[in-house]
Amino acid sequence: MKNILVLCTGNSCRSQIAEGYLKHYTGDKAKIYSAGIETHGVNPRAIKVMAEDHIDISKHTSNNVNEYLDIPFDFVITVCDNANEACPYFPRNVERFHFNFPDPAKAKGTEEEIMEEFRRVREMIKVYAAEFVQKQIV
Template sequence: MKNLIILCTGNSCRSQIADGYFKHFANDELKVYSAGIETHGVNPRAIKVMAEDGIDISANTSNNITEYLDVNFDYIITVCDHAQENCPYIPGSGERVHYNFPDPAKATGTEDQILDSFRSTQGMIKDFAKKFVEDRGL
């Protein structure tokens, strides 16, 4: 089994959504971790939009990268520029992949507009995770 970590700034939205999809698509081929360079708690809107797609991330926790310094990662994925540029140390010598997904937590407007922003980012992350897993035969 290979280890994969998904990093973003606060481990609240993008990395949590990615965590759900990587676990869904890779089944038992990957041990999936998600973390941030800070911890902001799991965003309730991320939980909501993932539930709409049949994936439950409500038990996820917001974790700091320092919690995983002893894990050797085969895949290191950053999902925002801030995490890629500011994470002081990412354990492991594995394949590094970066994709700067829009931050839905910064969306403004009505609740429906904000949720649409979450769903848009969610769709991008879902496509990314599925392709990543398929391309590597996981």
């Protein structure tokens, strides 16, 4: 079984969404973790937008990357440039992947406009997660 860490700045939106999709796509072939360089709590809009796609992340917690330094990760996926630059060293043969997804928490406008940005980013992450699993998880 593979261990996969998704790392973001605050472990609030992008990494939580990616964790949800990676769990969905890998089933029992991988153990998925998400963490942040900081912890900001799981964004309620991220929970809502994932529920729209029938994935429940309401029980997810916001965790600091330092909590996971002893886990033998096979893959670390950073989902923002800040996390990529601040990612700690993992003392194993870890394959690192990076994609700088837009931060939906920074969206401005009406509630519907903000939710549209969450949906747009969710779809980007969904495609990325599906392709990652297809290529990396046998």
